[in-house]
Amino acid sequence: MMIRASRLAPLLAVFALGSAQADEVQVAVAANFTAPIQAIAADFEKDTGHKLVAAYGATGQFYTQIKNGAPFEVFLSADDTTPQKLEAEGATVKGSRFTYAVGTLALWSAKEGYVDANGDVLKQNQFKHLSIANPKAAPYGLAATQVLAKEGLTEQVKDKLVEGQNITQAYQFVSTGNAELGFVALSQIYKDGKVTSGSAWIVPASMHDPIKQDAVILNKGKDSAAAKALVDYLKGPKAAAVIKSYGYEL
Known part of the structure; x- marks a missing residue:
């Protein structure tokens, strides 16, 4: 069956809009959270269309990399003090910091x-x-x-x-x-x-001191729909279930 051009155009426009909305988010992830974020990433991509690209390492090392211009848009820290420090230094999106897990x-x-x-x-x-x-x-x-x-x-x-x-x-x-x-x-x-x-x-x-793990959107992610979507997703019930299954408190 032939589809008229007049009918095809709106379909192409919708497809193009969906493609434009899907994006990648570059995330610095504390090494302890490797397994949970890998489990969350698959559902995040399926549910939102956005792709999570993660790097894993020590929180202190990530702080140095972020200060030196690393391309991370979201930071999942292993503590709360490092994101607070970045926040005080103006390196984060105001109001985006929250505790995503207690280790x-x-x-x-x-x-x-x-x-x-x-x-x-x-x-x-x-x-x-x-x-x-x-x-x-x-x-x-x-x-x-x-x-x-x-x-x-x-x-x-x-x-x-x-x-x-x-x-x-x-x-x-x-x-x-x-x-x-x-x-x-x-x-x-x-x-x-x-x-x-x-x-x-x-x-x-x-x-020991509480291991409160904070997440924050960094300045490089301030205009990223994928960065905001990830932060919102981490606060949702699907991510919470995965996080708890690995022995974290919320």
Whole structure:
């Protein structure tokens, strides 16, 4: 059947409008949030038509990159202080910052039964290597040092520490056996209510400063429909369900 040009034109216009509205959003994502954002990204693209392009790393490193002109439009930090700092420096879209997750720290070993449910393995101090993320760049690393201090173990374990640039590297040291155990983000080892491998102590939140993770639209994303759509999506029920399934609080 032949479609008249007069009928075809509106259809083409609608198609073109839909294509123009779909866009990519460049996102700097704290390493601990890698698995959740990968799960969220597929639904985000399906539901909005926008594509999420993510880079993963340590929050402190992202701060430096953003200040040096990196092309990120949205920043999902592992803390709340770094986005606040960027906000104070005029590097973000006013009013866009919000807490998208509250992180949980875990002491983990790739070995079944190695870490007990109360973390006594830490106090027994029989291990050779303890992995943590760089506390100057990664909030989970800072939280780990606070736990060690609270347990009175800072001096006892300082020569056993293996430091990763970010929480992903800290996890890798343990998963590959280069460290018997380490402090990781619960989200790296947890899904749908249970630890997925090895053994772990879920560290009580009272043992370290809250790991409030804030998101913010950066200046490069101020005119981006995709950036705004992502921030709105992260506040919605679908994303919330995914975030909670990885052991985060909201």
